[in-house]
Amino acid sequence: MAHINDNFTKLPGSYLFSEIGRRTAAYQEAHPEAKLIKMGIGDVTLPLAPAVVAAMHEGVDDLAAAETFHGYGPEQGYDFLRTAIAEADFRARGVEIDDDEIFVSDGAKSDCGNIGDILSLDSRVAVCDPVYPVYVDTNAMAGRAGDYDEDAQGWTNIVYMPTTAENDFCPALPEEDVDVIYLCSPNNPTGTALTFGQLKAWVDYANDHDAIIMFDAAYERFITQDDVPHSIYEIPGAKTCAIEFRSFSKTAGFTGARCGYTVVPKALVRDGASLNGLWNRRQTTKFNGASYVIQKGAAAVYTPEGARQIDEAIAHYRENARVIREGLTEAGFEVFGGVNSPYIWCKTPGGMGSWDFFNKLLEEANIITTPGAGFGPAGEGYIRFTAFGNAEATKEAMKRVQALKA
Ligand code: MLT
Structure with a gap:
């Protein structure tokens, strides 16, 4: 049965x-x-930007002719998009991220939910409270969350870190040991953002405790203040403790088109294994890459x-x-x-x-x-x-x- x-x-x-x-x-x-x-x-x-639409049309035309047709693409994303991302979103900001540390996908929600595949089931998970429900529900589906406690309105094995006006929307470092920490900045749902100093405390904590930060930067493009980092890798030491999720949804109107990417640094190693290698193994097995047409459109985001x-x-x-x-x-x-x-x-x-x-x-x-x-x-x-x-x-x-x- x-x-x-x-x-x-x-x-x-x-x-x-x-x-x-x-x-x-x-x-x-x-x-x-x-x-x-x-x-x-x-x-x-708002509709997709005209440059994006034109690039998608080009992509469709490519698929319509034998000479330019594309079948299965690389599971990690086409080089033209990975390079554009690494160059514009990171290297141009002084952050050394290699093209093969970028994994293009059909959106940050899928990646935030799927990333748990490469983590031990007994990892202790910490989330901000309030929190984007995907982090919690996907860990509950995997069996990491324990049981749901109606009275407490929370899961018995999840560490909830109040993130409220009282602590300036920056959670206090946990007193108990945690293995996986989800941070979202600019934050969904509070709309607040962590400063360089606030995020550095988390990176230091994660490196000291061999924890991993799942850093959701889906709203990065909305940052207006200079003291707010656009990427966790702007913080020294983050490459040995953080995975970052980005999305074209809110940045470029792709909520319907679906495209995002995840950065898994090669320097991120736990139990002797590179998480970049594990995520690559996971993606090549369970994912056949985002559509060629959509990736063509996403690459147009990086044209002037x-x-x-x-x-x-x-x-x-x-x-x-x-x-x-x-x-x-x-x-x-x-x-x-x-x-x-x-x-x-x-x-x-x-x-x-x-x-x-x-x-x-x-x-x-x-x-x-x-x-x-x-x-x-x-x-x-x-x-x-x-x-x-x-x-x-x-x-x-x-x-x-x-x-x-x-
Ligand atoms: C939200 O409203 O929080 C987001 O649109 C949800 C999402 O990005 O999945």
């Missing part, structure tokens, strides 16, 4: 963003006249024209973030983030629960947000707004929030 992976039965409810999608659809069906403004899942709304067009899109979302931050502040809310990030983390009024405030915004203002509690116990009492909408809808949303009755 076949048995299922019992860890799946321990997972509470559905995946956060599926649940929000379900509630949104149900509300819209019951209220077809409601003009909903979506500020929940961080999904982009593509880079300029992408900067324009980011500027549009940044302006939305400013409108949200200022709009919420004017309405009397306490807000965080939104300066180096497309996310604004907002305290609910009068200590209201975050799902209650989610419902109030949905029903009284027709705005979809993401309740902080969905990101972990310390997210209770907060709500997340995203800046990925269009400018008009974002301004309209702030008017509706300001008109809300207490």
Whole structure:
């Protein structure tokens, strides 16, 4: 008799963003006249940059002719993209990353979830609280999380590190030994970012404890402040303790096209094995590479024209973030983030629960947000707004929030 992976039965409810999608659809069906403004899942709304689209068209044309046709590509990504990434995202910033330390994929979410394949099942995992749920749920599926404790709203074997206004959104170093630490900066969901000094403390900790940092830098392109590193490898010593995840989703509007990459330095060695080699073995076995057409499009992000067009899109979302931050502040809310990030983390009024405030915004203002509690116990009492909408809808949303009755 076949048995299922019992860890799946321990997972509470559905995946956060599926649940929000379900509630949104149900509300819209019951209220077809409601003009909903979506500020929940961080999904982009601007179309792909023209340079990216042109490159994708070229890619399709290549596939249409025998002389330029491409079948299976390299599982690690095409050299033209790996080199462009290593050059522009790292070497141009003074960070020595080799092309073969870059692994192109169909997105950072997959890589963040799959990376656990190369780690021991008894690794002790630490996450920030609140946290992007993928880090937690995928470790729970693998059996590393223990059991879900309803009362604590958390997993018995996961170390939750409160990341709140009280500690300036930089978690304290854990008192107990941990093996794998997930950090996301600029942070999802709080919209805050770690400075060089804050991140250095983590790199030093990881090297001292032979731990590994899983550094999610999906929102790197939103950084505006000089004291915030764009890559963990800007911190000396990070190559011996960190894996970094990057995404073209928020950077270049690829949420539907799907492309991202992971950096696994060759200097990262545990139990005598290079994690670069292990990840390469994993990818060559389980993954056949991102599509040629999509990688052609991603490479256009690094052309002067593509880079300029992408900067324009980011500027549009940044302006939305400013409108949200200022709009919420004017309405009397306490807000965080939104300066180096497309996310604004907002305290609910009068200590209201975050799902209650989610419902109030949905029903009284027709705005979809993401309740902080969905990101972990310390997210209770907060709500997340995203800046990925269009400018008009974002301004309209702030008017509706300001008109809300207490
Ligand atoms: C979010 O809203 O947190 C993100 O869009 C989710 C994701 O990138 O998977």
